[in-house]
Amino acid sequence: MSSDQARKEPGMDMMTTPSPAIGEEINGPGRAYFDNVVTDNIVDALIELAAEVWTTRDRLMVLESVLAERGIDAASLVEAHVPTPEQAAARKAMREAFVAQVFASFSRRTQ
Amino acid sequence: MATSTLSPRGSIGVLPRPSGLADESYTDFVETFRDMALIKMFPIMCDTGHAALSQAGIEPTHEVPLDTAKAHFNSVPLIQTWQRFMRSAQEMMWRRTRASFAHDEAAHEARLKAFESQGPGRLVYDPDFHVPDYARREIHLQPGGYTDDPLGGIVYHYGTKIFYQGMNDQDELHAEVADFSAVPADGKVANVLDIACGVGQGTVQLKRRFPGAEVWGLDVGLPVIRYAHMRSVELGSDVNYIQALAEETGFDDGQFDMVVSYIFFHEVPVEVMKAALKEVHRVLRPGGTFSIFEFPNHGATPLPPAIRFMIDYDSRDNCEPYSPGFVYADFRRLIAEAGFEVADGKQPSNAFLQSIVATKPA
Numbered sequence: 001m002s003s004d005q006a007r008k009e010p011g012m013d014m015m016t017t018p019s020p021a022i023g024e025e026i027n028g029p030g031r032a033y034f035d036n037v038v039t040d041n042i043v044d045a046l047i048e049l050a051a052e053v054w055t056t057r058d059r060l061m062v063l064e065s066v067l068a069e070r071g072i073d074a075a076s077l078v079e080a081h082v083p084t085p086e087q088a089a090a091r092k093a094m095r096e097a098f099v100a101q102v103f104a105s106f107s108r109r110t111q
Numbered sequence: 112m113a114t115s116t117l118s119p120r121g122s123i124g125v126l127p128r129p130s131g132l133a134d135e136s137y138t139d140f141v142e143t144f145r146d147m148a149l150i151k152m153f154p155i156m157c158d159t160g161h162a163a164l165s166q167a168g169i170e171p172t173h174e175v176p177l178d179t180a181k182a183h184f185n186s187v188p189l190i191q192t193w194q195r196f197m198r199s200a201q202e203m204m205w206r207r208t209r210a211s212f213a214h215d216e217a218a219h220e221a222r223l224k225a226f227e228s229q230g231p232g233r234l235v236y237d238p239d240f241h242v243p244d245y246a247r248r249e250i251h252l253q254p255g256g257y258t259d260d261p262l263g264g265i266v267y268h269y270g271t272k273i274f275y276q277g278m279n280d281q282d283e284l285h286a287e288v289a290d291f292s293a294v295p296a297d298g299k300v301a302n303v304l305d306i307a308c309g310v311g312q313g314t315v316q317l318k319r320r321f322p323g324a325e326v327w328g329l330d331v332g333l334p335v336i337r338y339a340h341m342r343s344v345e346l347g348s349d350v351n352y353i354q355a356l357a358e359e360t361g362f363d364d365g366q367f368d369m370v371v372s373y374i375f376f377h378e379v380p381v382e383v384m385k386a387a388l389k390e391v392h393r394v395l396r397p398g399g400t401f402s403i404f405e406f407p408n409h410g411a412t413p414l415p416p417a418i419r420f421m422i423d424y425d426s427r428d429n430c431e432p433y434s435p436g437f438v439y440a441d442f443r444r445l446i447a448e449a450g451f452e453v454a455d456g457k458q459p460s461n462a463f464l465q466s467i468v469a470t471k472p473a
Contacts, residue, residue, distance in 0.1 A: 023209075023254040026202040031428050033191040033198075043195045051140045051203065058136035 030108060041105035048102045118265075119215060124281045125346065126272055127212075127265060134211035141204045142273045148196035156193045157417035160184040164416060173413030177423060180416035198428050201252050208270045209254050212262050220261060226341040231349035234340040236333055240354050245380055246331045249430050257309070257332030264338020268310045282312045284461060285373070289316035291457040292371045292402035293468040300324050304367045304394065306357045306387070307331075307375035311339030315348045317371060324368075326350045329360055358386035365396035374464070377406040377437040384437065388449035391469075398473035402456055404464050406434065408442040443467065 032040045067074040083091065118127035120135075129135045161171035163183045169175060184190045212219065227234050242258045249256045253270060255263050272280055279285065294300055300321050305314040308328030318326045328350060330336050336352040343350050355361050357375065370391050376384050391401050414422075422438055425431045446453050446469045456466030 022259055023249075025249040025252040025430055026206050026254060030202065031194075031198050033185075033194040034188075035191075039191075040195055043192065044199050047144065047196070047199050047203065050144070051137050054140040055133050055136040058139070059132060062132060 038106075041108070044105035045102050048104075052098065052102065118212075125342075126280050127269060129208070129211040129269065130214040131211060134207055137207050138204065138211075138269070138273055141200055141207070142276055144196070145200040145204070145273065146276055148193060148200060152193050152196070153421075156190055157415070157421075159187055159189050160417045160420060161415070163187050171416050173415060173419075175416045177416075177419050180420050181423065184416075184420050194424060194428065197424070201429060204270055204273050205251075205253055205266070208273070209260075209262060209266045212265050212269070216262060219265065223261075223264075223337045223341055226344050227337070229344050231347065232340065232343055233351045234336065234353075235351065236336070236354035240333070242331060243356070245383060245433075246356075248432055250378055252430050255334070257330065257335050259334075261334055263332060263334030264310050264336075264341075267335060268312075268338065268342075278461075279312075282316060284459070285312040286316045286319070287459050288313050288371065288373050288402075288404050289320045291404075291459055291466065292317070292320075292369060293400040293456060293470075295368055295398045295400050295470075296473070297398060300368045302367045302369075303327070304329060304360070304362070304370045306360070306370060306372045306391065307378075308336070308339060308352065310335050311343050311350065311352065313371065313373050314339065314350050314352070315343055315346055318348050318350045321369075327362075328352045329355050329357065331356055356387075358383055358390050360390055360394055362394045364393055365399075366394050368396060368399050370395055370399070370401045371404075372401070373404045374406065376403070376442070377431070377434045380433050381436045381440055384440070384442075385445055385449070388446055388451075388469075392450045392471055395471040397471055399471045401451065401469040401471070403446075403467040403469060404456070404459060405442075405467070406438065407463065407465050408440065409438055 034040050034043075064074050119130055120128040120132075122128060129138060160180070160183065163186065164171040164175065164180065167183055169179065169183070171180075247256060247258050251270075251274070253263070253267060254260055257263060257267065260266065275284065301324055303317050303321055303324050303326045305311075305317055305326070305328045308314045308330050309332075311328050314326060314328035318324070326349075328336065328339060330339075330352070331354065333354050336354055340352050343352075353361070357372075357379070372391075376387070379387065395401060422435055426433075426435050443453050446467065449469075450471065451469035452472060454468050454470070456468040458464075458466050
């Protein structure tokens with residue numbers, strides 16, 4: 001077997017349907033199942049929120065474990081923390097990205 | 112075994128980790144959510160749909176036309192919700208998995224390229240290879256499918272970890288397929304072919320079982336076999352991969368003692384399925400075996416409305432465009448028509464699958 005071995009076309013009729021763009025299935029209009037598409041959007045948002053809640057909770061558990069192993073009482077330090085303007089701006093940017101992710105459905109299916 | 116180059120956060124055994132803890136936590140959530148929808152809600156969906164038919168005065172038998180079943184099922188809020196959950200979970204799985212491994216896409220491509228010339232084992236492909244349109248589907252909603260996304264190999268590997276809900280993290284199901292594949296009656300196994308090998312999880316396991324054999328993995332998708340080769344090199348497994356079609360492998364007549372396929376036939380059109388069966392018959396030597404592990408195939412067996420509804424959903428909304436054609440075909444008859452003797456194979460622990468051994472008469 002060699003890499004430059006000649007190959008012929010299969011020549012089967014069902015092979016002529018256009019191929020989708022990469023990610024069309026997950027980034028295109030998707031599917032709607034409820035009578036009102038807003039319900040689809042709300043459920044999508046609910047699942048995204050749940051995923052984000054879990055992701056954050058998981059990270060907090062890891063963080064607290066890591067810090068505790070080093071003798072740091074994270075809970076008290078977090079409550080006492082005051083952000084700098086730069087930190088506040090960075091958190092705002094991340095918050096905007098978070099909102100865009102959770103509520104993406106409402107712009108995806110519009111009617 | 113070293114798998115440290117597959118992901119910047121290392122590996123979970125032979126499985127790459129996502130590039131960030133947040134990605135891993137998110138996809139863990141999707142895996143658990145999917146289990147709720149797919150495993151725990153599914154029987155409730157079936158019962159509710161059948162109850163809706165009964166309330167409309169329709170007995171939920173196999174004789175109910177699919178369109179009738181769909182009309183009633185789709186009016187039930189729980190079934191609308193079930194479909195929303197299934198679709199959303201699948202979209203979230205691929206979206207986050209791909210984003211995670213795309214985080215360092217250039218470095219991943221550089222690793223794939225560097226491994227192309229390394230052994231053990233060879234990677235064979237023709238840069239001008241033409242992928243037929245039928246294969247360029249985003250099967251299971253995976254972006255780019257098996258063929259069009261350079262990251263497709265690692266994305267498929269981790270995405271299917273979620274799909275298998277942790278049952279195949281260390282290739283356990285593929286190991287079983289390799290162990291349950293049928294050996295020819297004369298016991299001679301010098302050449303083995305794994306068709307539609309994907310990322311080579313089964314190919315590596317076949318080499319483990321038959322260390323003295325020359326083992327080839329074949330797939331239409333270059334992204335998946337490039338990843339398969341890199342992974343096999345890192346695992347130290349001396350297997351070869353080639354980009355080719357199952358219906359036109361390019362191998363010699365009678366070259367193989369054993370051919371194996373795992374969940375392949377339901378992902379191609381029926382005409383390709385027939386052509387692939389003939390091609391496997393050609394490349395097997397007399398007495399050689401073809402072990403097939405595949406979706407259930409019902410042929411003319413009656414199916415309740417809820418199961419037909421689920422198959423229809425999966426085809427339409429999980430991008431399985433060819434599965435209904437396979438499920439309702441008389442698969443065993445088609446295998447026999449290709450020249451094989453057909454028998455039951457050893458049943459894997461995944462009871463959903465059927466196991467068939469097709470033997471080329473000696």
